[in-house]
Amino acid sequence: MSALPSRHSLFWKLLALTLGACLLIVWLSWSWGRAMEIRGYHLEPAARAELSELAGQLERAWHSEGRAGVERVLARLRETEGVWAIALDPLFQSLAQAPLTRAEAERLRGVRGLDWPLSARTQGAPLLEVPFPQRPEEGRLILELPARLKPDPVGLVSRLLSHGLLPLIVTLALCALLYRQLMVPLRRLRQQALITGARGAAFVAPEITRRRDELGDLGRTFDGMAARLQGQTRYQQRLLRDLSHELRTPLSRLQVLCEGQDDAHALRARLAREVQGMQQLVELTLELAWLDTEPPALPRESVALATLWDILVEDAVFESGWPRARLHCGLPADATVLANLNALSRALENLLRNAIRHSPLTGHIRLDGRREGPDWLFWIEDQGPGVPAAALDFIFEPFSRLNGARPGGDGYGLGLSIARSAIRLQGGELQAENRHPGLRLTLRLPAA
Structure with missing residues (x-):
């Protein structure tokens, strides 16, 4: 059986209006009818x-x-x-x-x-x-x-007035109050929904959101939906604008190649490299947009962080040529988190590649962490120059690059954005902080 409505529920307002109208009808019919009856007695x-x-x-x-x-x-x-x-x-x-x-x-x-x-x-x-x-x-x-x-008896008109017209007037007043309580806010919500669908997000009038009943809850929920829709619309617009900006450079180079006098073999090689870069850029952008606008329901399992780190280190050593001895792991073997294996490995891979890209040739990278209550707090540290304090959150924005602050300006600035989105989908968080030297990327995930 469902619980009783809350103290501020619309149920109690409607009940009070209905009972009040019924009592008013009974009182008016009794008092007015009695007054007319008494008037006919004297x-x-x-x-x-x-x-x-x-x-x-x-x-x-x-x-x-x-x-x-x-x-x-x-x-x-x-x-x-x-x-x-x-x-x-x-x-x-x-x-x-x-x-x-x-x-x-x-x-x-x-x-x-x-x-x-x-x-x-x-x-x-x-x-x-x-x-x-x-x-x-x-x-x-x-x-x-x-x-x-002799006193005039109470006539038919008087009886119709006291027992018919007055209850009808009270009933009409009750209907008007019920309409004001229910239909007016719903009509405004409908208008706001039409505006939201036609021109973007629009928020509900304050007189609705300030209500403490179910219509107020609906208005606040609508506001939250409108805010999310507005944020997603702005995010997609910015993503599309940044993507078009990023594609201009390789397209310009391709145009120059077509107008140049290079031999066919060099032209094909350069063309393949530019097309591969644009394909990678589009794939990364689509992945980021998919993660932020249509978050999937990721199945979770127990993931051993040390084992996953060893697998990622092997791939990184093969790709970058770094010695394995410069990629350290200080986590215990029993450090396990509840996460999606593929999403977590993709996020850690992006963070590891980012750390290798911005570390000096003789630098070291370390994975370490500790248990904090129901969560595991673990981080990847490099020995690069770090980033300005004001840009610690900016580096997670799509297409963000700080080539002036950190060497190695290659890449598209999407790896950290995709990593943070993937971690948040698993109920975790990803933050950055300077270590002087180096940058620490800290992840928090629930322990298995």
């Missing part, structure tokens, strides 16, 4: 004022005419409104001429105050108690609520 202020005015008319008639006046006002109210109405004193005795009957007394059980909630769905008219406005202790008016004063 009398409007105008209806309360009109009922209080009826009670005031009854109070004035009681003070001026007594029971006869009360009877007159009640009769007019029953006639105009078509409702049942009576007037009572604090002891629930009728203020009109006719006494309170048992049936009328039974009806008084359902009487309500003006501030009480009224249900519009109740069958029949509710009974309301309206005290006299000036002297409520003297009496009150009890009547059926006229139909024209």
